[in-house]
Amino acid sequence: MPIIEDHTITADTFLSGIWKENPVFVMLLGMCPVLAVTNSVINALAMGLATTFVLLCSSTLVSLLRNFIPKEVRIATYIVIIATFVTITDYVIQAISLELYNALGAFIQLIVANCMILGRAEAYASKNRLLKTLTNSLGMGIGFTIALLSLGIVRELLGNGSLLGFSMFGEAFQPWVVMILPPGGFIVLGAWLLLFNWIKERNAALTLANERGTS
Amino acid sequence: MTQTVNSNQASSLSMLITLGGIAMLSGLLVVLTWQLTLGPIQENQRVMIEKAIFQVIPGAVQRQSYALSDEGLELINPKQKKLKKSEIKFYAAYDEEGQLKGIAAESAAQGYADMVRLLYGYDPECECIRGFSIIKMAETPGLGDKILVDENFLANFDALDARLSADKKGLQNPIITVKSGSKKNPWEVDAISGATITSKAVGKAINLGAEKLLPKLSAHLEKLKQMQAVPTTQVAKSTKEKAE
Numbered sequence: 001m002p003i004i005e006d007h008t009i010t011a012d013t014f015l016s017g018i019w020k021e022n023p024v025f026v027m028l029l030g031m032c033p034v035l036a037v038t039n040s041v042i043n044a045l046a047m048g049l050a051t052t053f054v055l056l057c058s059s060t061l062v063s064l065l066r067n068f069i070p071k072e073v074r075i076a077t078y079i080v081i082i083a084t085f086v087t088i089t090d091y092v093i094q095a096i097s098l099e100l101y102n103a104l105g106a107f108i109q110l111i112v113a114n115c116m117i118l119g120r121a122e123a124y125a126s127k128n129r130l131l132k133t134l135t136n137s138l139g140m141g142i143g144f145t146i147a148l149l150s151l152g153i154v155r156e157l158l159g160n161g162s163l164l165g166f167s168m169f170g171e172a173f174q175p176w177v178v179m180i181l182p183p184g185g186f187i188v189l190g191a192w193l194l195l196f197n198w199i200k201e202r203n204a205a206l207t208l209a210n211e212r213g214t215s
Numbered sequence: 216m217t218q219t220v221n222s223n224q225a226s227s228l229s230m231l232i233t234l235g236g237i238a239m240l241s242g243l244l245v246v247l248t249w250q251l252t253l254g255p256i257q258e259n260q261r262v263m264i265e266k267a268i269f270q271v272i273p274g275a276v277q278r279q280s281y282a283l284s285d286e287g288l289e290l291i292n293p294k295q296k297k298l299k300k301s302e303i304k305f306y307a308a309y310d311e312e313g314q315l316k317g318i319a320a321e322s323a324a325q326g327y328a329d330m331v332r333l334l335y336g337y338d339p340e341c342e343c344i345r346g347f348s349i350i351k352m353a354e355t356p357g358l359g360d361k362i363l364v365d366e367n368f369l370a371n372f373d374a375l376d377a378r379l380s381a382d383k384k385g386l387q388n389p390i391i392t393v394k395s396g397s398k399k400n401p402w403e404v405d406a407i408s409g410a411t412i413t414s415k416a417v418g419k420a421i422n423l424g425a426e427k428l429l430p431k432l433s434a435h436l437e438k439l440k441q442m443q444a445v446p447t448t449q450v451a452k453s454t455k456e457k458a459e
Binding site for chain 2: 036037039043065068069070071072073076077080081083084085087088091092094095096097098099101102103104105106107108109
């Protein structure tokens with residue numbers, strides 16, 4: 001069956017990744033780096049940007065090649081494309097800073113297994129034109145980075161009393177060490193999900209009330 | 216997807232061409248990136264090693280790079296890094312008066328995710344390992360990277376025994392990593408529970424490096440002690456060059 005391509009790019013194409021379909025807070029994809037490397041703001045930012053870079057590059061290639069890739073081998077092709085850009089990212093981060101590379105550890109290589117990226121390739125890039133794919137992927141990447149940052153900021157602030165390494169509360173602050181340990185990741189993610197869903201439900205309820213009011 | 220509209224099954228040839236083409240393209244991209252980043256990565260590693268030398272040898276302020284081979288000791292320029300296979304590179308570190316404080320050398324062993332590359336510091340006075348610093352690793356954050364912060368683990372390297380055997384052919388006791396909490400001898404490394412594989416990699420890397428370097432080095436230690444260290448100004452200048 002032929003797929004009718006809708007080429008119109010709306011604000012929603014970009015914004016859906018940040019809010020309505022946020023990969024972390026709504027789709028709960030790529031949880032492994034979300035929980036593991038958000039113990040400081042700089043790690044979260046680096047991971048978010050690295051993932052965004054891989055997402056943008058692989059979506060571009062998948063979108064450009066979408067008419068040439070036979071559907072039987074599409075997943076294998078996507079994985080090879082993603083793995084290529086992950087390897088490139090790996091080298092680039094080593095060239096930027098070895099300290100950052102050592103801090104992110106195995107999670108740079110594990111971007112390959114980030115289901116958000118494969119999901120975008122399969123569900124979006126393989127069906128849409130380049131420009132639309134890029135807009136959507138950029139939104140998704142920014143949404144992912146924002147989510148990682150919101151975890152990173154809370155965890156570093158509470159667990160270490162600092163932001164980007166600068167002390168925020170002075171000497172008297174007793175850090176909540178649990179926050180930078182793995183359990184802290186789950187606690188903070190849970191709190192953010194609660195807040196996110198609460199806002200969403202309240203918005204939905206408000207819209208419903210408004211519709212009833214006007215009709 | 217649109218290509219398969221007419222025929223439900225794509226031909227094997229087109230699959231082969233697609234996969235082969237993608238593999239070639241990705242190979243090309245990876246090689247290109249590797250070529251472009253090789254220079255900066257090596258420079259980063261050099262800077263990292265220089266920083267690490269003073270970290271693993273407490274009290275040192277100056278350093279010299281040497282290449283050790285069967286023919287003897289040779290002073291080398293760290294920037295010119297082409298070494299023959301039989302040569303071992305190491306660094307001698309001195310304090311302000313030019314006293315030899317210790318020897319630092321690189322080594323590596325397989326960790327959990329990838330090779331763990333580290334620099335270890337050897338103190339010829341007590342014939343022991345005084346510390347180590349990670350040059351490159353890809354261990355799991357929160358687990359493997361505990362080797363950098365775990366106080367009990369780092370305490371292993373206050374004075375890790377690395378005496379040579381009587382015939383000076385190897386270490387008296389090989390440095391081994393033992394199960395957490397079961398360290399009995401000064402040449403054993405107490406592993407971190409939950410990061411055993413990374414702990415073992417550290418012990419193994421130090422053992423490998425020490426076994427290779429120390430027996431050969433012992434004949435040259437006296438010479439190294441008398442060696443004039445680089446004047447402080449020259450070190451300051453080279454640090455400045457690094458910063459640029």
